[in-house]
Amino acid sequence: xxxxxxxxxxxxxxxxxxxxxxxxxxxxxxYVVVSLLxxxxxxxxxxxxxxxALEIIVYAGAIIVLFIFVVMMLNLGQRAVNREDDILxxxxxxxxxxxxxxxxAELVVILIRGAGGSTTGIGxxxxxxxxxxxxxFVIGVELASFLLLAGLVGAVYLGSGARSTGGER
Amino acid sequence: xxxxxxxxxxxxxxxxxxxxxxxxxxWYERRLLALWQDRYGPNRVGPxxxxxxxxxxxxxxxxxxxxxxFADRFVFVLAxxxxxxxxxxxxxxxxxxxxxWVADSNIGLxxxxxxxxxxVYASVLGGWASNSKYALLGGLRSAAQMVSYExxxxxxxxxxxxxxxxxxxxDIVEAQSGLWNCIPQFFGMLIFAVAGIAETKRVPFxxxxxxxxxxxxxxxxxSGMKFGMFFVGEYLGVTLISALTVILYFxxxxxxxxxxxxxxxxxxxxxxxxxILLRASLPRPRFDQLMAYGWKVxxxxxxxxxxxxxxxxxx
Numbered sequence: 001x002x003x004x005x006x007x008x009x010x011x012x013x014x015x016x017x018x019x020x021x022x023x024x025x026x027x028x029x030x031y032v033v034v035s036l037l038x039x040x041x042x043x044x045x046x047x048x049x050x051x052x053a054l055e056i057i058v059y060a061g062a063i064i065v066l067f068i069f070v071v072m073m074l075n076l077g078q079r080a081v082n083r084e085d086d087i088l089x090x091x092x093x094x095x096x097x098x099x100x101x102x103x104x105a106e107l108v109v110i111l112i113r114g115a116g117g118s119t120t121g122i123g124x125x126x127x128x129x130x131x132x133x134x135x136x137f138v139i140g141v142e143l144a145s146f147l148l149l150a151g152l153v154g155a156v157y158l159g160s161g162a163r164s165t166g167g168e169r
Numbered sequence: 170x171x172x173x174x175x176x177x178x179x180x181x182x183x184x185x186x187x188x189x190x191x192x193x194x195x196w197y198e199r200r201l202l203a204l205w206q207d208r209y210g211p212n213r214v215g216p217x218x219x220x221x222x223x224x225x226x227x228x229x230x231x232x233x234x235x236x237x238x239f240a241d242r243f244v245f246v247l248a249x250x251x252x253x254x255x256x257x258x259x260x261x262x263x264x265x266x267x268x269x270w271v272a273d274s275n276i277g278l279x280x281x282x283x284x285x286x287x288x289v290y291a292s293v294l295g296g297w298a299s300n301s302k303y304a305l306l307g308g309l310r311s312a313a314q315m316v317s318y319e320x321x322x323x324x325x326x327x328x329x330x331x332x333x334x335x336x337x338x339x340d341i342v343e344a345q346s347g348l349w350n351c352i353p354q355f356f357g358m359l360i361f362a363v364a365g366i367a368e369t370k371r372v373p374f375x376x377x378x379x380x381x382x383x384x385x386x387x388x389x390x391x392s393g394m395k396f397g398m399f400f401v402g403e404y405l406g407v408t409l410i411s412a413l414t415v416i417l418y419f420x421x422x423x424x425x426x427x428x429x430x431x432x433x434x435x436x437x438x439x440x441x442x443x444x445i446l447l448r449a450s451l452p453r454p455r456f457d458q459l460m461a462y463g464w465k466v467x468x469x470x471x472x473x474x475x476x477x478x479x480x481x482x483x484x
Contacts, residue, residue: 026241026244026297027244030244030294033290040283049274049275049276050276050279053276053279053280053282053283054279056283056284056286056287057279057282057283057286057319057323060283060286060287061283061286061287061289061319062286062316062319065286065289065290065293065312065315065316066316068293068297068312069293069309069312069313069316072293072296072297072305072308072309072312073309125275125276126275126276126279126336
C-alpha cells in the first residue's frame with residue numbers, strides 16, 4: 001500500500017502544479033480532476049474507503065463538473081489564454097514560490113522527526129465514520145448544514161428574480 | 170497462486186460477459202423495437218439476424234477515424250475513453266452470481282455511484298473538445314442533467330442501504346432471500362430506474378443528443394470507432410443500470426430451480442426489455458420540463474422515501 005500512497009501523492013502534487021501553470025482554463029480543470037482522483041487514491045491507501053468514495057462523488061463528480069459547466073458557458077478562447085500569459089509572468093511566481101517553500105521546509109522537518117504515520121493503518125468503514133459524525137461530532141454536522149441551508153436560501157433568492165428593491169425597474 | 174489465477178479468470182469472465190452483452194444489446198434492442206412497431210428488424214445476417222452485430226462492427230472498424238482540425242485533439246480523443254473506462258470500472262464490484270465478481274468491496278454501491286458520476290466527463294469533454302455549437306449545447310445539457318439526476322439516484326439508493334445496513338452488494342443480495350426489495354422499496358425502485366435511465370442518456374432522457382434539435386449532440390463530430398465507443402458505452406450503461414436494478418431490488422441471482430447465473434441474466438434482460446419499451450413508447454420532454462421534473466418531483470419523493478424507510482426501520 002505504501003507504493004500506492006506515494007504514487008497517488010506524486011500524481012496529486014503534479015496535477016495540482018499543472019493546474020496552476022496551465023494557461024487554458026478547461027485543461028487546468030482537467031488537471032484538478034486528476035489531482036482529486038489521486039487524493040481519493042491516497043485515502044484508499046490509508047484505509048479510508050468511505051472518504052475516498054465521497055471525494056470522487058462530491059468533488060470530482062459534482063463540484064468540478066459545475067466549474068466546467070461555467071467555463072463552457074463563458075466560451076473562453078484565445079483571448080483568455082493570452083490574458084493568462086500576461087498574468088503568469090516569471091516574477092509572479094516568486095511570492096507563491098516562497099510560501100510553498102516554507103510549507104515544504106515544515107514538511108521536511110516533520111518527516112525527519114518521524115512523526116508521519118504508517119500507511120498500513122486499519123480500514124475505517126462507512127459505519128465507523130457515520131457513528132463518529134453523528135456521535136461526538138454532531139455539532140459540526142449541524143453547523144455545516146446551517147451553512148449549506150443559508151447558501152441554499154441565498155441562491156434561491158438570487159435566482160428567483162423577485163428582488164423589487166435596488167434593481168432596475 | 171490459485172487465488173490470483175481465480176481472480177484473473179473472474180476478471181476475464183466478467184469483462185467478456187459484459188462486453189458481449191453490450192454488443193448483443195444492439196441486436197436485442199432493434200429486434201424488440203421492431204416487434205413493438207409491427208416490423209421485422211434485422212433478420213438477414215445469420216440466424217434471426219444475430220450476426221448483425223458483427224456486420225455493424227466490421228463496418229464501423231473500416232470507417233475513417235477523423236479528428237476535426239478545429240477540435241482540441243487531446244481532449245477529443247480522451248472523451249470516448251472516459252465513458253468506457255468509467256462504466257467498465259463500475260462492473261468490477263457487480264456480483265453476477267455467487268463467486269463470480271472481480272472485487273468484493275464494502276463500499277461497492279458508493280464506488281458505482283462514484284464511477285457513474287465520472288461518466289459525465291465523457292459527454293462534457295466530447296462536447297467541449299469538438300468546438301462546435303451543437304456539440305457544446307449537448308455537452309452543457311448533459312452536464313446539467315447528469316449532475317441533477319445523480320442526486321436523486323444516490324438518495325433513492327439509500328433506502329436499500331438502510332434496510333440492509335451495508336454498502337456491500339453481496340450483502341444486499343443475500344439480505345433479499347426472504348422478500349425482494351422491490352416491495353418495501355417500491356418508490357425507491359421507481360426513482361432509481363428513472364434516474365438511471367437519465368444517467369445513461371437514453372430516450373426519453375436523451376436531450377444531450379436530441380437529433381431533432383442538436384444533430385447528434387455531444388458526439389456530432391465523432392466518427393468511426395470513437396463514435397462506436399460512445400455507442401457501446403451507452404449500452405454498457407444500460408446493462409449496468411439493469412444489473413444494478415436486479416441486484417438492489419429483485420434479489421440478484423436468487424431464484425428457484427435454475428442456476429444462479431441464469432436467473433441473474435433472465436432478470437437483467439427483462440429489465441433491459443423494459444428500458445427498451447420505454448424508448449419505444451415515450452416522447453422526449455423539453456429540457457426545462459426535464460429539470461423541473463427532477464428537482465420538483467423526484468427529489469422530494471426520494472427524500473420522503475428515505476424518511477419513511479428510516480421511520481419503518483426504527484419502529
